[in-house]
Amino acid sequence: MKSKLSSLGGLVYSTEAGRMCPACRQPVAQCICKQAVVPVGDGTVRVSRETKGRGGKAVTLVKGLALDAAGLTALGKQLKAACGTGGTVKDGVIEIQGDHVDKVMTALQAASYKVKRAGG
Known part of the structure; x- marks a missing residue:
């Protein structure tokens, strides 16, 4: 066969x-x-903090950005520098290591994005 x-x-x-x-x-x-x-998207960038599946370590997630892969990578690099930490871009979501929700929201608002805190 x-x-x-x-x-x-x-x-x-x-x-x-x-x-x-x-x-x-x-x-x-x-x-x-x-x-x-x-x-x-609906034009709103959502910033949240998550610990699931990361051994209790917190990460800050940025979702809802209407950017292509290169734009997400560039913005992720700027946000990592603003927070002084590492991170990555996965599946259209920017992940910043640590609990930096306030810093990320401030940086995105300064870049004229409409930002909303998501989650608790």
Whole structure:
């Protein structure tokens, strides 16, 4: 019983271009299907504090920004510098290490965003 290679999901790796995207069959560096469209929100940026799944350590989450990936990364870098701590951008959410809700809200308001505190 031979199965077709195409039914297995297609090309995953090429010695010429490296890792390949299974959806658009382009090299991962040139993938066109993963380019996120700018999310549309209600115009309000929500800032919250969360500890779930982090061993009790608090992180400040910034959600609802209508920016592309490069814009989120740049804003995340500015917020990390303003708080003097580390962080990351995951799935359109900026995560800042530590409880810095007030600092983040102040920095976003100074950048003329409409900000709201979310959660408790």
